[in-house]
Amino acid sequence: MTPAERVDEALRRCRRSALHLEMRDGYMLDDPDYHAWQAGHRLDPEDRSSWWRPWLQNIADVVARGVEVRRARIVSEPISNYIRYEYDITFPNLRAGEEVRWLPRRRASDLALPGNDFWLFDGEVLLINHFSGEGDWLDVEHVTDLEVIKFSAEAFEAVWRRAIPHDQYQPA
Structure with missing residues (x-):
């Protein structure tokens, strides 16, 4: 199973919450969609069929079941391309x-943060994402250590409390 399939499966199984912490300034830089964006292509919010994909349907399905899905991104400013x-x-x-x-990275300096991005489902299933130095997704590690799960949950909540909602954040 690929890393993406493992995350998809955990998302489909969750019952209450899915938390995702992202801390890198670049991922999968060879992604064709990223290259198209760099060349000037922009998604048309009015043309849902052009950007809706299975991952988004998976999110919509779990949210419809009452699952809270939250994503926090810690970013350097000025932000990377x-x-x-x-x-x-x-x-x-x-x-x-x-x-x-x-969350601008300069506002995270006093937070205890894990070394890697992660997904935490229902406060119980922790999937740690491992990336190469170039941002390619290498693996997902399923962690069962309760102390690491607790630490990750607390780190996410600390970031979430400080972070700026998407509709209010103005990238620098």
Whole structure:
């Protein structure tokens, strides 16, 4: 099973909450969609069929079941070109029912944070994302250590409290 399939499966199984912490300034820089965006292509919010994909349907389905899906992004400012791309393409996540917040990295200096991005489902299933230095998604590690799960949950909530909701964040 690929890392993405493992996250999809955990999302489909969750019952209450799905928390995602992102802390990198670039991911999968060879992504064709990112290259198209760099060349000037922009998603048309009015043309849902052009940007709706299975991942978004998965989010919409779990949100419809009452699952709270929250994503927090810690970003350097001025933001990288990739983060500008992510900011620009976040509206589909919001329309699917995710809540998204942004935390400028300079406001996170006094927070205890894990070394890697992660997903935490129902406060019980922790999937840690491992990326290469270039931002390619290598693996998802399923962590069962209760102390690591607790630490990750607390880190996410600390970030969430400080982070700025997507509709209020103005990238620097």
